[in-house]
Amino acid sequence: MSKINADDLDWTELERDETRFKRKQLAEATDAEQLGCSLYELPPGSRSWPYHYHTGNEEAIFVLSGTGTLRLDGETVPLQAHDYVALPADESGAHRVVNDSDAPLRYLAVSTMEDPDVTVYPDSGKVGVFAGSPPGGRDERTVEGYYRRDDDVDYWEGEDKE
Numbered sequence: 536m537s538k539i540n541a542d543d544l545d546w547t548e549l550e551r552d553e554t555r556f557k558r559k560q561l562a563e564a565t566d567a568e569q570l571g572c573s574l575y576e577l578p579p580g581s582r583s584w585p586y587h588y589h590t591g592n593e594e595a596i597f598v599l600s601g602t603g604t605l606r607l608d609g610e611t612v613p614l615q616a617h618d619y620v621a622l623p624a625d626e627s628g629a630h631r632v633v634n635d636s637d638a639p640l641r642y643l644a645v646s647t648m649e650d651p652d653v654t655v656y657p658d659s660g661k662v663g664v665f666a667g668s669p670p671g672g673r674d675e676r677t678v679e680g681y682y683r684r685d686d687d688v689d690y691w692e693g694e695d696k697e
Contacts (some may be wrong), residue, residue: 536678537565541574555581571646577634588629591652594622601640606631659685
């Protein structure tokens, strides 16, 4: 077992368009292998990762402080301190956290760390493929990439004809 204190970890920051947050990867800083956990802080007016769901990993969100909204399976629901939301590993777990308040929103995001995983992004029509290490994992991946769902090809297309 290893123990860390979140105050001893540095924040990493991501800012891209409307996606903006600070993150501390708590599980990554310990010996955790099958469970991921990150502390997120969204400043006012910002959003978390683009709307998505995982096909191989279940996630959960626990709000520590602040208020906001959660786009969940196509609906918008309010978030406040001490709310817990389970996010199944299928389309019904599609989500995005939005801080539409005037104060920071802090929450824990917890996930299983199953490998491989496919992440689906319904708004952009993309999928992310991860093998060798799940999203948020520390190991090198053998396969990783983002692809348009409509770029599907026939199984036999491009095969050598001997």
